[in-house]
Amino acid sequence: MKRLLNFLAIFSLGAMICISCTKEGPQGPPGEDGIDGIDGTSGTAGCIQCHTNNENMQIKSAEWAVSGHVTGGHMGGSSYGSREGCTDCHSSQGYQLAVTGSWDNSPADKPLSANCYTCHQIHETYTADDWAFRVPDGGLPFLVNDVTSDQANANTCIVCHQSRVAEPEIDLASSDNVSITSSRYGPHHGPQGNMIAGVGNSGAYELTGSMNYVNSTHASSTSTSCVTCHMASGAGSGGNYELGGHSNNVAVGSWDDDSREVNVNGCITCHNEYSDNDGITAFVASARATNMALFDQLAQKLTDLGYLTGSGSVNASSGTPLVISPEHAAAIYNYQFVKEDQSMMIHNPKYAKALITNSLEALN
Numbered sequence: 001m002k003r004l005l006n007f008l009a010i011f012s013l014g015a016m017i018c019i020s021c022t023k024e025g026p027q028g029p030p031g032e033d034g035i036d037g038i039d040g041t042s043g044t045a046g047c048i049q050c051h052t053n054n055e056n057m058q059i060k061s062a063e064w065a066v067s068g069h070v071t072g073g074h075m076g077g078s079s080y081g082s083r084e085g086c087t088d089c090h091s092s093q094g095y096q097l098a099v100t101g102s103w104d105n106s107p108a109d110k111p112l113s114a115n116c117y118t119c120h121q122i123h124e125t126y127t128a129d130d131w132a133f134r135v136p137d138g139g140l141p142f143l144v145n146d147v148t149s150d151q152a153n154a155n156t157c158i159v160c161h162q163s164r165v166a167e168p169e170i171d172l173a174s175s176d177n178v179s180i181t182s183s184r185y186g187p188h189h190g191p192q193g194n195m196i197a198g199v200g201n202s203g204a205y206e207l208t209g210s211m212n213y214v215n216s217t218h219a220s221s222t223s224t225s226c227v228t229c230h231m232a233s234g235a236g237s238g239g240n241y242e243l244g245g246h247s248n249n250v251a252v253g254s255w256d257d258d259s260r261e262v263n264v265n266g267c268i269t270c271h272n273e274y275s276d277n278d279g280i281t282a283f284v285a286s287a288r289a290t291n292m293a294l295f296d297q298l299a300q301k302l303t304d305l306g307y308l309t310g311s312g313s314v315n316a317s318s319g320t321p322l323v324i325s326p327e328h329a330a331a332i333y334n335y336q337f338v339k340e341d342q343s344m345m346i347h348n349p350k351y352a353k354a355l356i357t358n359s360l361e362a363l364n
């Protein structure tokens with residue numbers, strides 16, 4: 001029914017100018033006037049660059065519908081979309097203000113979950129140019145330290161997938177203790193943009209230690225960052241659209257019950273020793289196991305020191321703050337940064353391993 005209405009709306013705007021049919025339909029409304037002897041464009045020539053019947057938009061919509069953005073339940077009016085401080089990344093309207101550089105906006109009356117209009121400039125020129133992104137070319141500076149990291153088409157993603165400023169900010173050059181007052185101390189959810197930006201003051205605290213801070217190839221050579229791996233064309237074993245494209249899923253299923261499946265298509269240009277999802281999934285599983293063993297050492301150390309509770313949150317509140325050295329606070333931050341990145345270091349393995357290793361050394 002919705003599609004029929006859409007069609008009728010387009011129809012009424014003059015869609016009946018026949019492009020390839022042999023029989024002429026009724027005449028549509030006139031197009032633009034010509035200028036200086038050059039013909040104007042027909043009123044529908046723009047619309048049909050997108051509203052064709054090849055189902056391309058339906059495919060993108062179907063992919064988007066299975067993306068974590070839609071299925072996770074944390075977006076839009078019934079969730080954090082209606083909260084100030086959260087709506088910027090948890091609603092469509094909030095994001096459209098955030099990409100202009102305006103943060104902490106009031107929620108819209110009816111905050112929507114992210115949709116086609118969120119990232120793309122739909123219905124501004126009514127031509128295919130409207131697939132352009134809302135985020136300006138070159139990207140926005142991160143909230144943390146104002147660092148800009150140009151990740152091409154993925155700039156659209158990293159407006160949301162970035163660290164938020166954690167209080168207190170730590171000055172590693174100072175020897176004064178810092179006071180942590182929140183059990184949620186850290187970069188909060190989704191610091192992937194900063195993790196990929198890597199070396200420099202793009203997010204985490206680069207404690208000195210035995211490992212140097214260098215970026216892995218994933219961070220320095222995948223020119224469209226998130227898009228390269230998470231939006232590569234791809235199909236799961238069932239041939240469905242839950243992997244790749246607008247599903248944004250680089251992998252689906254769970255590691256716990258062995259049902260995890262990684263989409264190889266964004267990887268094979270470099271990892272050409274793997275040709276199918278099974279091969280790359282096994283490779284990721286093995287790297288993950290190694291990385292988790294390292295990560296767990298840091299978790300254990302922080303728990304032994306009483307900095308983390310048994311459930312993994314920071315052992316601090318406004319009533320009972322955690323008062324510790326800047327290095328120790330930075331180690332907690334780095335732990336949270338790697339954890340919230342959610343890739344178990346695979347986004348930027350060399351950099352993440354240096355963060356964890358050097359944080360462990362700072363605590364020992």
Ligand code: HEC
Pocket residue numbers: 005006007009010013043044046047048049050051057061115116122123126127128129130131
């Ligand atoms: C850049 C591609 C593009 C062009 C060009 C375009 N549209 Fe759309 N249109 C979209 C997308 C994307 C949607 C949203 C689809 C969805 O949410 O499922 C949409 C939705 C619609 C809808 C449904 C109601 C709505 O607003 O969501 C109508 C009606 C519509 N378009 C008419 C037109 C007309 C008429 C033109 C030309 C004057 C046009 N469109 C040009 C991409 C385009």
Ligand code: HEC
Pocket residue numbers: 067068069070071072073074075088089090091092095114118119154156157158159160161226227230231248249250
């Ligand atoms: C408007 C802000 C916003 C934009 C833009 C955005 N994301 Fe997200 N993303 C989120 C939020 C919020 C969630 C969590 C949604 C939930 O749990 O309901 C999420 C979830 C995800 C997930 C699922 C995580 C999981 O644990 O299952 C992936 C993968 C992801 N995003 C990748 C991307 C990629 C790739 C892009 C760019 C093409 C992108 N996102 C653009 C805000 C955004």
Ligand code: HEC
Pocket residue numbers: 074080083084085086087088089090159160161162163164189190191340341342
């Ligand atoms: C700068 C953008 C941004 C802001 C602001 C933001 N979030 Fe999010 N949030 C995200 C992204 C991105 C994700 C998805 C992260 C992922 O899956 O790795 C997310 C995910 C979440 C999740 C789901 C976590 C999970 O593990 O499934 C919760 C809960 C959440 N945010 C709460 C909030 C609250 C509450 C606020 C406001 C106080 C807020 N967020 C503000 C970007 C943001």
Ligand code: HEC
Pocket residue numbers: 056057060061062064114115116117118119120131153154156224227231246
């Ligand atoms: C989270 C942000 C985001 C949302 C929401 C989103 N897209 Fe996209 N879209 C992208 C990115 C990023 C690309 C570029 C992918 C690439 O470079 O391979 C893209 C590319 C496209 C393209 C190819 C554009 C071209 O220039 O040829 C189409 C078509 C498209 N999207 C349609 C849609 C439709 C339809 C919806 C709504 C169902 C939608 N998108 C929602 C981020 C988004």
Ligand code: HEC
Pocket residue numbers: 154157158161192193194196218222225226227228229230249250251260262284288341342343344346347
């Ligand atoms: C080099 C490829 C690559 C790049 C680039 C990349 N990712 Fe990932 N990402 C992965 C892999 C592989 C996993 C899954 C690891 C696993 O299954 O344990 C993952 C996991 C995630 C997750 C956890 C949820 C999930 O799907 O498992 C989120 C959220 C995410 N990435 C977002 C992003 C964002 C946002 C960017 C861009 C800033 C990005 N990724 C860049 C490969 C990549």
Ligand code: HEC
Pocket residue numbers: 215216217218221222228229230250262263264266267268269270271280283284287288291345346349350
């Ligand atoms: C631009 C090339 C490139 C792309 C694209 C790429 N990788 Fe990699 N990847 C590398 C290189 C090179 C290394 C090893 C050296 C390094 O870390 O820089 C690596 C390392 C890895 C590792 C080892 C991680 C660790 O902790 O040691 C895993 C797992 C991995 N890649 C998975 C993937 C997956 C999955 C994809 C696709 C979703 C992917 N890569 C896409 C080049 C790439």
